[in-house]
Amino acid sequence: MTRHDNSVLDATGLLQAAHADHDAVVKLTRELVRIPSRGGIDSYDPVLDYMASWLTEHDLPCRRLPGPGRSTVALACEITGAGPGPRYVLDACLDTAPFGDENAWTYPPTSGEITGGWLHGRGSSDSKAGAAIFAHIAARLQQTADQWSGGVALLFDVDEHTGAFGGAKAYFEDEPGARVDGVMIGYPGLDHLVIGGRGVLRARVHVHGVAGHSGASKTTPSAIAKAAMLISRLHDAPLPGPVGPDFPLPAKLTVTAINGGEGYSTVPDLCTFNVDVRLTPALGDRAALDLLRSAAADIDAAWPGTQPTQVEITTRWPSFALAEGEPLRAALLSSAAAAGVKTSVKVAGPSNIGNYLAGRGIPATAGFGVDYRGLHGTDEQIALETIPPVHATYHRALLTLLNPS
Numbered sequence: 298m299t300r301h302d303n304s305v306l307d308a309t310g311l312l313q314a315a316h317a318d319h320d321a322v323v324k325l326t327r328e329l330v331r332i333p334s335r336g337g338i339d340s341y342d343p344v345l346d347y348m349a350s351w352l353t354e355h356d357l358p359c360r361r362l363p364g365p366g367r368s369t370v371a372l373a374c375e376i377t378g379a380g381p382g383p384r385y386v387l388d389a390c391l392d393t394a395p396f397g398d399e400n401a402w403t404y405p406p407t408s409g410e411i412t413g414g415w416l417h418g419r420g421s422s423d424s425k426a427g428a429a430i431f432a433h434i435a436a437r438l439q440q441t442a443d444q445w446s447g448g449v450a451l452l453f454d455v456d457e458h459t460g461a462f463g464g465a466k467a468y469f470e471d472e473p474g475a476r477v478d479g480v481m482i483g484y485p486g487l488d489h490l491v492i493g494g495r496g497v498l499r500a501r502v503h504v505h506g507v508a509g510h511s512g513a514s515k516t517t518p519s520a521i522a523k524a525a526m527l528i529s530r531l532h533d534a535p536l537p538g539p540v541g542p543d544f545p546l547p548a549k550l551t552v553t554a555i556n557g558g559e560g561y562s563t564v565p566d567l568c569t570f571n572v573d574v575r576l577t578p579a580l581g582d583r584a585a586l587d588l589l590r591s592a593a594a595d596i597d598a599a600w601p602g603t604q605p606t607q608v609e610i611t612t613r614w615p616s617f618a619l620a621e622g623e624p625l626r627a628a629l630l631s632s633a634a635a636a637g638v639k640t641s642v643k644v645a646g647p648s649n650i651g652n653y654l655a656g657r658g659i660p661a662t663a664g665f666g667v668d669y670r671g672l673h674g675t676d677e678q679i680a681l682e683t684i685p686p687v688h689a690t691y692h693r694a695l696l697t698l699l700n701p702s
Contacts, residue, residue: 306696308635308689315688318433322684323416325351325429327409329391330418336392336458344391345369348428348453355436357451362467364456371454371464376439382447382699384476385625387434387691388465388650389427389483390457393420394673401675415670415678422669422679427483428453430666430684434692445699448476457650465650469657477659479625479698481691482650484664485672487683489643490633491664492626493618495546496576496655497648498585499611501569502527502593504557505604508566517564518603521557524568527596527606528552531572534588537579544618544644548580550588575646576616586610617655618644624698625660632693633665636686640665665690 334344345361349372352359357374364370372391396406396419404410406419416426435451454464469477484491504527506520536548550572557568574585586608593606619626626642633640643664651663667687668680 306693306700308632308693311693311696312636312685312689314437315685315692318437318688319681319685322426322429322433322688323411323681325432326416326421326426326679327411327418329425329429330409330416330421331407333407334392334420334455335395336456338395341369341392341455345372345455348372348391348432351432352451355432356439357432357435359451362464362471364463364467370456370467371452373453373468374435374451376435376442376449376451378445378447378699379443380446382445383478384448384450385478385695385698386450386452386468386480387431387483388452388454388480389424389431390455390464391420391425391428391453392455392458393423393425394458397675403676406677411681414681416681417676417678419677421677422485422667422672423677424483424485424666426667426679426684427485430688430691431483434688434695437692438695445696447699449695449699462650462653465653469654469659480651480654480659480661481625481629481694482661482663483666484649485666485669485679486664487638487666487668487687488640489664490626490629490640490662491645491649491651492623492642492662493544493644494616494648494652494663495549495644495646496582496614496616496652498574498576498582498613500572500574500586500589501609501611502572502589503607503609504568504570504593505606506564506566506568506600507603509564511562511564518600520565520568520603523596523600523603524555524557524570526599527593528555528570530592530596531589534592537577540577540579544578544616546575546577546644546646548577548585549575575648576614578616578618582613582615614648614652615655617652617661619660619662623660625662628694628697629662629665629690632690632697633686635693636689638686638690
């Protein structure tokens with residue numbers, strides 16, 4: 298069989314292969330769910346060790362990627378085809394959200410219980426099922442490496458739910474010269490292929506007043522009162538709406554935290570608040586930063602005798618949306634249809650690793666996966682019957698991209 302043989306793209310055969318792997322995927326998912334790996338809470342070593350052992354047993358040796366303090370933040374595995382070609386990354390996180398109130402769960406968060414065709418447990422949907430599916434696809438690609446060209450990488454990170462994205466950064470920033478033609482992120486959800494997302498500009502805004510005694514006969518400017526005026530100005534600022542069907546979401550600005558003052562008798566001279574701005578093609582990071590600085594300058598002018606406001610940027614990711622002709626988007630949509638899945642493209646409101654990758658010029662999809670309930674909430678669970686079509690979709694999409702006609 299040559300790499301141009303259309304039989305490698307046979308949807309029926311790939312779906313049969315996915316069904317053949319189904320029990321093994323469920324088993325791996327259950328074992329991963331049974332290992333607590335809450336971001337920033339649990340040790341990641343047990344879940345990393347288990348996945349590393351599984352990969353090694355299936356002739357998929359992996360390497361550990363170090364993060365700050367030399368702790369492991371991800372596993373990476375490379376599979377090479379029969380000749381030169383494009384290279385794609387399958388990315389899924391092995392860390393999870395916290396459990397919340399464990400007494401509210403029908404089954405313990407790490408039970409891996411199966412009832413009525415649903416597998417229960419924290420991380421089952423986000424994204425241990427995705428990791429299990431990707432691992433089995435990689436094993437099959439390894440067995441047929443003479444039938445396709447290019448490369449496929451697995452990236453299983455454990456610093457995603459902290460918001461630090463240390464695994465992704467360790468992989469993509471430590472190897473800046475490595476070719477990456479696209480990334481498929483294994484977030485759950487069968488109804489939509491997420492091909493974009495609003496970007497984000499996050500800032501700490503430091504507003505200054507003049508310290509004094511709250512009971513003094515002379516009143517000094519309160520940093521809290523000044524900050525309140527600036528927050529109101531930002532809340533009322535006009536923002537661009539949707540730019541069209543290719544990016545149907547508006548820009549958004551939210552003040553998410555505020556901190557200032559202490560006790561009762563002191564007029565505060567510093568108040569700091571956090572601003573989260575969701576970016577779109579109509580409001581990029583520069584325009585958003587200009588908006589914050591301009592509003593701050595106007596308020597400063599109205600409060601003479603106080604120091605200027607400082608705007609400290611903490612996160613800066615662009616918005617992104619894959620164009621209709623983008624190979625990654627087209628391959629996944631056609632492969633989903635071939636697997637019998639009706640799905641549509643979606644631009645997500647929250648940002649994700651896809652935005653980080655867009656900032657590095659790497660195309661990415663940020664969600665197509667198993668059907669789920671309770672994502673990040675109580676009784677998180679996945680529909681087991683949706684594993685094979687997701688498995689077949691990603692398998693066929695990769696073979697499509699790695700077997701150009």
